[in-house]
Amino acid sequence: MASSTDRMLQSRLGIKLDAGAWCVIGKIPKPPSDVHAGAGDGSLRPAFIRPLRVLTLVLTSPFVLILGLLLLLASGEEVLKKWLATGEERERLRAEELDAKRRDASIVELGLNQTFDGNWSGAAGQFLLRWYGHSSHHQRFVALSEGRILLAAPPKRVSFRAESRMKVVAEIPADKAVLEDLLPQYENNKLRLHFKDGSWIVLTTEEMRSAIHKHLLRHPVNHETESTEP
Known part of the structure; x- marks a missing residue:
C-alpha cells in the first residue's frame, strides 16, 4: 500500500x-x-533550525521530559522481561543480540559507517x-x-x-x-x-x-x- x-x-x-x-x-x-x-x-x-522551531522545542520541553520518562520505564520493562523470560525466550533474545552485533560489525567492515x-x-x-x-x-x-x-x-x-x-x-x-x-x-x-x-x-x-x-x-x-x- x-x-x-x-x-x-x-x-x-x-x-x-x-x-x-x-x-x-x-x-x-x-x-x-x-x-x-x-x-x-x-x-x-x-x-x-529556525528560531521559531527552537522556541517550539523549548515550550514543549515538559512533553520531552515525559517522553524521556516513558522511554526509561520501557527500558526497565525490557530488563524485567529478560529477567523473567523462559529459557527459550532468553535464547531468542541472545540470538537477536548476537545478530545485531554481527550487523553492526558488518556495517563497519563494509564502510557503511562512513x-x-x-x-x-x-x-x-x-x-x-x-x-x-x-x-x-x-x-x-x-x-x-x-x-x-x-x-x-x-x-x-x-x-x-x-x-x-x-x-x-x-x-x-x-x-x-x-x-x-x-x-x-x-x-x-x-x-x-x-x-x-x-x-x-x-x-x-x-x-x-x-x-x-x-x-x-x-x-x-x-x-x-x-x-x-x-
Missing part, C-alpha cells in the same frame, strides 16, 4: 513511485579548498559537494521511479509539513547509479548510492528496513562498476 508521502509525491510531481524513504547522510568531511571552490563553494551542512568513499573526484564526491546546494533541508526523500533515483526535499529547511513542500531536487538516471542494500540478511537502515565509476554515498533511512529495503529484497540490482571496494 502506498504511503501518504508516496501519494503526495505522485500527485504533486506526476511521477510513479516504486518505493521511497526519508534518508539522511553523515557529516560531510572538509574537502580540499580547490575542489570545494571548483564545485561552487556550496554549503557542506544543512541549514540551522559518509562516502573518500574520493572527491569521483561521481559520488562531486554529487556530495552539491548535496545541500540542491536543498538546505537535512533530509531527502529518496525514491525509485521507473529506473531512476529521485531525491526530493523542500527547497529550504523546514520544521513542519516537509512532505507538502517537497520538490525533486536531484535525479540520477538508472545508467549512472543504483541503490544497494548490502546487508539484506539483517534488518538495517543503511543504503548505498553506488555510482557507475565505483564511488558511493551512504544513506541512512529514517526507519529500519524501509520501503526501499523491502523493494530491493524483491528486485535485487545487478550493477557493474569499476570498483566495488568500500
